[in-house]
Amino acid sequence: MSAITIPHEHEVSPGLWALAWRRLKADRIAMISLAIVAFFVAMMLASSLGLVAGDWSKEVGTNYATPTWFKDDVAPPPPPGTPEGKPQDDPTVQAEPHAEGKGAEDRKDESSVVDPLADVLKEVRTETANAVQAPVVARLETLPFGADKWGRDVLKKVIKGSETSIFVGLASAVVAVFLGTILGALAGFYGKWIDDVMNWFYNIFTSIPYLLLILAIAAVLNKKGMFTIILILGLTGWTGTFRLIRGEYLKHKEREYVRAADAIGASNTRRMFVHIFPNVSHVVLVQISILVVAFIKTEVILSFLGFGVPVDVVSWGSMLNEAQSEMILGKWWQLAAAGTTMAILVTAFSLFTDALRDALDPKLK
Amino acid sequence: MTAYIIRRLWQMIPTLLGVMLLVFVIFNMVGGDPAYVLAGKISNQEQIDNIRKQLGVDQPYHVQLGIFAKQVVTGDFGASWSTNEKISNILGTRLGPSLMVLVPLLFLETLLAIAFALAVAYVRGSLTDRAVMIVCTAGMSISILVYIIVFQYWLAYKLGWFPVQGWGNGFWENLFVYSSLPILIGLVVSIAPNLRLYRTFVLDEINQDYVRTARAKGLSDNTILWTHVLRNASIPIITHVMAGLPGLLVGAFLIERFFSIPGIGREVILAVERSDFPVVKAITIYVAVATMVANLLADLMYKAVDPRVQLK
Numbered sequence: 001m002s003a004i005t006i007p008h009e010h011e012v013s014p015g016l017w018a019l020a021w022r023r024l025k026a027d028r029i030a031m032i033s034l035a036i037v038a039f040f041v042a043m044m045l046a047s048s049l050g051l052v053a054g055d056w057s058k059e060v061g062t063n064y065a066t067p068t069w070f071k072d073d074v075a076p077p078p079p080p081g082t083p084e085g086k087p088q089d090d091p092t093v094q095a096e097p098h099a100e101g102k103g104a105e106d107r108k109d110e111s112s113v114v115d116p117l118a119d120v121l122k123e124v125r126t127e128t129a130n131a132v133q134a135p136v137v138a139r140l141e142t143l144p145f146g147a148d149k150w151g152r153d154v155l156k157k158v159i160k161g162s163e164t165s166i167f168v169g170l171a172s173a174v175v176a177v178f179l180g181t182i183l184g185a186l187a188g189f190y191g192k193w194i195d196d197v198m199n200w201f202y203n204i205f206t207s208i209p210y211l212l213l214i215l216a217i218a219a220v221l222n223k224k225g226m227f228t229i230i231l232i233l234g235l236t237g238w239t240g241t242f243r244l245i246r247g248e249y250l251k252h253k254e255r256e257y258v259r260a261a262d263a264i265g266a267s268n269t270r271r272m273f274v275h276i277f278p279n280v281s282h283v284v285l286v287q288i289s290i291l292v293v294a295f296i297k298t299e300v301i302l303s304f305l306g307f308g309v310p311v312d313v314v315s316w317g318s319m320l321n322e323a324q325s326e327m328i329l330g331k332w333w334q335l336a337a338a339g340t341t342m343a344i345l346v347t348a349f350s351l352f353t354d355a356l357r358d359a360l361d362p363k364l365k
Numbered sequence: 366m367t368a369y370i371i372r373r374l375w376q377m378i379p380t381l382l383g384v385m386l387l388v389f390v391i392f393n394m395v396g397g398d399p400a401y402v403l404a405g406k407i408s409n410q411e412q413i414d415n416i417r418k419q420l421g422v423d424q425p426y427h428v429q430l431g432i433f434a435k436q437v438v439t440g441d442f443g444a445s446w447s448t449n450e451k452i453s454n455i456l457g458t459r460l461g462p463s464l465m466v467l468v469p470l471l472f473l474e475t476l477l478a479i480a481f482a483l484a485v486a487y488v489r490g491s492l493t494d495r496a497v498m499i500v501c502t503a504g505m506s507i508s509i510l511v512y513i514i515v516f517q518y519w520l521a522y523k524l525g526w527f528p529v530q531g532w533g534n535g536f537w538e539n540l541f542v543y544s545s546l547p548i549l550i551g552l553v554v555s556i557a558p559n560l561r562l563y564r565t566f567v568l569d570e571i572n573q574d575y576v577r578t579a580r581a582k583g584l585s586d587n588t589i590l591w592t593h594v595l596r597n598a599s600i601p602i603i604t605h606v607m608a609g610l611p612g613l614l615v616g617a618f619l620i621e622r623f624f625s626i627p628g629i630g631r632e633v634i635l636a637v638e639r640s641d642f643p644v645v646k647a648i649t650i651y652v653a654v655a656t657m658v659a660n661l662l663a664d665l666m667y668k669a670v671d672p673r674v675q676l677k
Contacts, residue, residue, distance in 0.1 A: 208653050320511065328522065
């Protein structure tokens, strides 16, 4: 956007983008919300590059470690006498190493009969067992945002979750708006039977409620993954953009500048995308902005229900799902962390979208 | 009028055909052979073969499409793959509980949102107006999941004002005991966005010349707002309410799931979880029909509200 800013010494009247940017800069709320959104996007990038929260799945705290700033009135569970004794207090942690150890024992008995390397194997096993045992000792009682059932840092989970949710929101919004723009441009520009066919598609997709369509597709696709969900959201969410872009193209194709372009021999494609498209691109931008918010919300619901991202990927939705059962135990911090972070981002994004729409409104020029 | 309705019904046919085609592509072509889906659930090979024969999986696609079209026309979608219950029976028994929550919710929500919107629009630009808008924007940003989890925990589990979940047998018991918390949550979630939207509809009207004329005639503010402005603002409001109607049926699925209300929405989730394709297929088709009928009703209501509207 800033690349288009026109220096003031030239006597060129500022273009749409320069004007919009100037209006946006004057709007304090818009700038604050833009800063918040930028912060979230930076966090998403940093997290996807592995700079922060790369080790979110590490169990750094005790199970349900309380937030540092929160004094739990309820008496804490009996403090562990020795660091090694700690895991044994808790059945959830205890269960796994015990079962594994038992299994290893059984296997050793079997293998020693036939395996000449049994002694070496035993040595290796003891070593590994020691190596695995070690980090369990140093578990923190409190963490900035507390810990979840397994003792994973909620703050890191929230950061990792925002990476998933924002990426899915942005990517699927781009897919949906791209699809809507292309179809809308074709329908509006060519009219006639192409318009009829596109409108038929539009009617079909709008007569099935959005969420039902998404669930139906999710039911059929067994492959869970980020790209599946981006594809589902993108393929079902294009209708609003289509309607708006089609209307814009209907309006613009009769304008004089397009007729002039036709007269000098510009091809259909050139008129559609080189001449008309820059004049409707503000609609595209606002649509992306609107859809990002909608898709982030949808992704959270889908992941909550287990139809979204796979289990090994953390998202705000899967965090809320875990939080649901934690609430009954009075462990509210995961819910608060995921819910608040999402609310801050969505508020900032909605306010920014409103400001962007106002700034790009040609009527206000 | 009758001619108009008949023409509109006639125009629904291509759309319905399209919906059928889309559902067919999703479930029969992308979804593939149900034997794979069913393998884990139904161990009885004979039963699977029966279902395959019913769907005509071994036949070419046009024959399968014909079978599906017949199902749509006759309304007989067969039986659920999971419970073997007749689908018409499933839908019949699930519709009641859904409506029990949705009808009161829809009425209360629309009335409250309109009343608040008029009140806020009346004091537009004031501190109250801005404060309400900020609260609405913030309230809309919180995920519906958070509302449900917190309200269910706090109001039902902690304070014990409502049952945590469940569904009874008596009509009044369901309406006043089991539906009340779901309706309350529905109101909290839906009033904010609707209030914001209706406020802009009202503001579009409030600066019109006829409002000034009415004021010049000496009409009271209440009469102007409730009689003149509301009547003109009601066209976009009707569009919005009617357009959201079928979505509401499905959209309440989270609430139905959390509160174990045996409604359509919960049935959709269960069916998706169990890969119970016939149930999802049937609900999709019925909801699409409901959407088209709702759109038609909305257009007819315009005529009732605004005599200037020409039905063409």
